Amino acid sequence: MEVDDSEVLVCHTPRSEEPRRRDFEEAGYLVLQKLRPEPKEVVLIKPNVIPQGTEDSGMITHPWFVAGMVQYFREAGAREVVVGEGGWERTHWRKMQWSTENIWRSSGYREMADATGVRLVDLEEEGEIMGIPGGKFTKTLLLSRWVRREEGFFVDVPKMKTHNLAVTTLCTKNLMGAVLCPDRHFCFRARAHSMAKTGSLDLYESSFAELLIDLVSVVQPDLCVVEGVVGRDGTAFHRGENLRTWTVVAGHNPVTVDAYTSYLMGFKPRAISYLREAEERGLGEIEPGRIRARIQGDPLPSEGMGFQVISWDGRNHPELYLRSPASWKYPEGKFP
Numbered sequence: 001m002e003v004d005d006s007e008v009l010v011c012h013t014p015r016s017e018e019p020r021r022r023d024f025e026e027a028g029y030l031v032l033q034k035l036r037p038e039p040k041e042v043v044l045i046k047p048n049v050i051p052q053g054t055e056d057s058g059m060i061t062h063p064w065f066v067a068g069m070v071q072y073f074r075e076a077g078a079r080e081v082v083v084g085e086g087g088w089e090r091t092h093w094r095k096m097q098w099s100t101e102n103i104w105r106s107s108g109y110r111e112m113a114d115a116t117g118v119r120l121v122d123l124e125e126e127g128e129i130m131g132i133p134g135g136k137f138t139k140t141l142l143l144s145r146w147v148r149r150e151e152g153f154f155v156d157v158p159k160m161k162t163h164n165l166a167v168t169t170l171c172t173k174n175l176m177g178a179v180l181c182p183d184r185h186f187c188f189r190a191r192a193h194s195m196a197k198t199g200s201l202d203l204y205e206s207s208f209a210e211l212l213i214d215l216v217s218v219v220q221p222d223l224c225v226v227e228g229v230v231g232r233d234g235t236a237f238h239r240g241e242n243l244r245t246w247t248v249v250a251g252h253n254p255v256t257v258d259a260y261t262s263y264l265m266g267f268k269p270r271a272i273s274y275l276r277e278a279e280e281r282g283l284g285e286i287e288p289g290r291i292r293a294r295i296q297g298d299p300l301p302s303e304g305m306g307f308q309v310i311s312w313d314g315r316n317h318p319e320l321y322l323r324s325p326a327s328w329k330y331p332e333g334k335f336p
């Protein structure tokens with residue numbers, strides 16, 4: 001099945017039971033089997049892996065979903081398939097004795113890699129300074145060479161999650177793992193910029209959106225696949241709830257995939273700063289009615305999947321939702 005930049009594939013196969021490893025693996029394989037992407041010699045799969053996330057925490061792309069994708073690409077003729085994430089060696093996690101290898105192990109990726117024989121790579125290993133033509137926040141970024149390799153097929157594979165600042169953290173934000181330190185700290189940079197400009201956080205969200213879209217303007221994955229077999233809301237970190245959605249969303253344009261996934265989660269894409277910024281720069285379609293969705297499986301819920309976000313300012317924001325929740329799971333209060 002071919003999809004163009006204005007289309008997405010949605011695989012929705014709800015079940016009542018808790019998903020197991022084989023369910024994730026099957027979902028990762030089947031979405032690619034439907035899309036039939038033709039890989040290059042080397043395939044780089046970039047999941048979302050964070051130090052806080054264990055295999056079933058809901059905070060990371062499930063390692064066995066990636067295992068299913070590895071199987072497909074090998075069968076499709078790729079010479080090598082690697083799984084890469086931005087290293088944590090140069091961040092504050094190093095001071096907390098979290099090495100990259102520790103994170104691979106605690107997340108379940110080392111076990112998956114040993115079982116499948118796939119190589120895990122640290123995207124921090126090789127970097128290059130890339131100019132950002134028309135960049136609003138920055139004119140350069142220090143990027144991993146892995147995501148710029150001509151012989152590589154780059155697959156962006158985030159988790160379906162909310163985020164305290166971005167509202168949704170999907171394909172676009174997952175690209176932050178391709179940015180090397182010290183450029184990587186987008187939230188801190190946006191906060192510092194806002195404080196320097198206004199003496200307040202008035203520009204916090206808009207600055208973050210500009211920086212994020214500066215990144216996506218120069219890093220374009222060959223394929224984007226959102227793993228939502230289980231999604232997570234709240235802050236998408238420890239304060240939040242897992243939702244069994246049994247849904248995978250895929251396409252070629254990260255902005256379009258993010259917009260439609262945000263819509264399925266229950267949010268108004270146009271209310272999300274980074275999606276508006278991307279649309280203004282002509283980087284993708286964000287209006288759900290203009291995105292052609294090819295649905296595989298059961299019909300989708302008409303009012304979203306029930307995700308609620310805990311905002312960085314501690315307030316509920318009804319304007320973000322397609323249908324404002326009848327009750328809020330998370331009380332208002334200062335963000336921890």
